[in-house]
Structures are given as structure tokens and as C-alpha cells.
Amino acid sequence: MPKITYIEQNGTEHVVEADIGLSVMEAAIRNMVPGIDADCGGACACATCHVYVDEAWREKTGKPQAMEESMLDFAYEPKENSRLSCQITVTADLDGLVVRLPEFQG
């Protein structure tokens, strides 16, 4: 299974094994990674599963779709590498993915 590393603001790392086909948000919830709230459950209707994708992985995770991009615009401290983790699907290609968590969600 692909490994994903989530890094909290304080530097704490959570390395989880993620099932292919789940979203990066779901992999976090299933592994009790703190800091990803996902209030709407993955409907791209809130912005509480915001992550910063590590530079090395930006190409593989791709760019946000229009609706996600608008949502991110209103997330807490959006950056160039911001994504909603509910909109990134885990694939074999993403084995080793590193994402960082913002200080707050929403």
C-alpha cells in the first residue's frame, strides 16, 4: 500500500499506509491523523481538509479543479501548494507522498 506522510505544524510526522482509491483525506481520518476535520465528508463543500503538498509531489498530485481552487482561496492561509485532501485520490504513483497541515482548518 502507498505510504503517505502527514506533518503537523509542530513537526510531528504521521506515516500511514493508504488504500488505493481512497482520498488522502480519508486515509488521514482512518489513521486518526489530527488536524484534518473534513466536516463535509469529502463533498468539496467546506475547506477543512486543507493540506500543503510537498514541492516534490506537486506534479504527481496535480492541480485543483475550479471548484476546489475557489474553496482553497478561502481556506486558512492558502499557498501555491494548497490542496483539499478530499480531492486527491491515493494511487500507486503517490507512494511516499508528503503533505503538511495548516495551523487551523476552516
Add this chain to the structure above:
Amino acid sequence: MLGEEALPPYQRPPLSKAFLQGDLVEDRLYLKPPAFYEKGAIDLRTGVSVVAIDRAAREVALSSGESLAYDKLLLATGAPPRRLSCPGTELSGVHYLRTAADSKALRPVLAAGRRLVVVGAGYIGLEVAAVARKAGLEVTVIEAMDRVLKRVACPPVSQFYEALHRSRGVDLRLDARLAGFEGVDKVEAARLEGGETISCDTALVGVGAAPATSLAEAAGLRVDNGVWVDESARTDDPAIWAAGDCTNFPSPLYGRRMRLESVPNAIDQAKTAAAGMAGKRAVYDTVPWFWSDQYEVKLQTAGLGEGADTVVMRGEPGALKLSVWHLKGGRLLAVDAINDIPAFAVGKRLIAAKAAPDPKTLADPASDLKSLLA
């Protein structure tokens, strides 16, 4: 944690959307993994209901015959669907939609060529209509009111959704009252008042929900359109809290009591209740919000527009992107945003700030909404 359903706590919104159309396996609905309950030393018991609360003894009686003692108790009983009382509702093929089991029962009948009658043009009815049209069914929606989503949306939003569903081939009947269902063992038709019958293989009834308050009521707690709680989600018994769809709570933002049926309300009010139960005082004061996905169209509503004296439209009628802003005495009360996330996000912040945005700026689609947050 006691729940009468067989599943651990799960998300309901996908039951009328992705889960219904078969895009999600069941365990993707779960709010938390099994390890969450183990690690938190939470004794999760599913498939068991509470039959009574003994407030004097501080005990709950379970359907299993067992009793459990409590120091603090939370009621999160939700709001199950209102049931119809007309003839024929007992026929097989007549469905309601609240639980994962309901959604699973509906899924196999959503097959191309079949005929579905939806009773009630609220969120649930329209979302199921959209899934059914995508699956190739013939769909008739019967609504007793003169417009769809009447309880939750303003006329321009209703008109948008009426046009959307009709353009996708839904036979939408407004001002149409159901007299009953007909059929021998299985539903074969819906009969309207006035006599017309609409043939169908399946019916889905979505005519609103009512708060599950019978336990609270029997225990002598204050109940009035929901379990009566204060701004800290506490009932009139200091050992009992309540959260979510089942509560009637005071909103500091709107200066009145309300009952909401929404996921964000359930999540945020539960946080307030949890804080209170842990001995920290918290006040529940957030902007209510709602969303609905139908076809490829996303509706997001922030706030409640009731009592507005000014309604401002942004976007052209007939466009696929539209927002409707509701103001009272200049202050923004609510915004309905169709395929317009910036309108929703900006509106939600302005509502929380009790701001009075310039209606001319709101109405001008070329204006930068973000400038209103400065």
C-alpha cells in the same frame, strides 16, 4: 455510546448522492475507524436502543433489558423522516430515506427504464430524483407547495432548480397533493387528489423530518419543536446535554431560537456539548450552513434569510452561476450560492461579522467580492 442502527456512526449526506449511486462502499461512510473507539476507551454499542431515561437514578434503560448508569448524558437522537398517513404507504416499493439501510434498499431499484415517483421536492427528494435521472429512470416529482425547496430556499433558487430538473427530463408537478399509493402487494401507481394516477415501480417519500424527542419528553425534559437546550447545548436537566437535528437552541447571531437539520450544525453543536460535559463552558454561536449536490450543480447556503427586507441577485437568470443575498436593515442575513463558492465563502464571513455589505457591489457580477472582507 449507544445507537439503534447496526452501523457505527456514519455520514448521512452521501446516502442520497454518491452512496446511492453506488460510488462508495459502506465503510467509506464511517465517521471514525474502529481504532478510534478502542483507543478512546469508548464502549460503542450498536443495534441497541434506549427505551427510557431515569433522571432521578441517573440511569438509561436499554432495549436489551440492561440498565446503564451515567453522570452526564448526551442526546443526539436526530430527526427521522416524517411518515405519510395516506392509503398505500405500507405497499412494498414505497421507500423513505434516512439510513444506510434505506439507501441500500433503494439502490437496486434505480435501474434504467423503471419509473420512480418522488413525493416531496425538498433536498432529499430532488437529490434522489437527480441520481435516478442519471441512472435512466423515468422520474415524476410531486410537490404539494407551489415551488420546490420552499421551506429552505428563496423563490429565485426554487425557480433555478425547477428549470434544472425539468431540463433533465423530470416530470415536476407543483401544487400536487398525493391522495395515496395504489397496487396489490407492490406499489403500481401514485394517485393525486383530483384523481390522476401516475404509474410507477418505486416511490420515494421525502416530506421532511421531525425531531426524535420521545425519550426526552417521557423523561420530563422540556421539549418544544426539539429538545430544549441553552446556548451551551445543555437541557433543563444540568446532567443532560443534547446536540444536532433533535435540538431547539438559541442563536446569539440571529437573536432567536431555532432547530436546524444539517451536518455542520450537528458537528459544531456537538463540540459545544462535549466542551460543556468536560467542564469547559462554550457557547454555540456559528453561522448555519447547508449544501446540496444535484447533477453537477452545487448549492451552498450560509445563514438563514427569514425576515429579510431586501433580496439582491448576483448573476443572470438562466445562468449556471447565481447567488442570492438576503439583507435586513442593511445587515446580511443569508446567501444562497449556486456554483459560486466565493459568494458562499464571503457571505458566510460577512454574516458572522454582522456586516452590512453594499447591495450595489453584491449585485454587480464584475465586482470583487473579496474586497467586501477588507
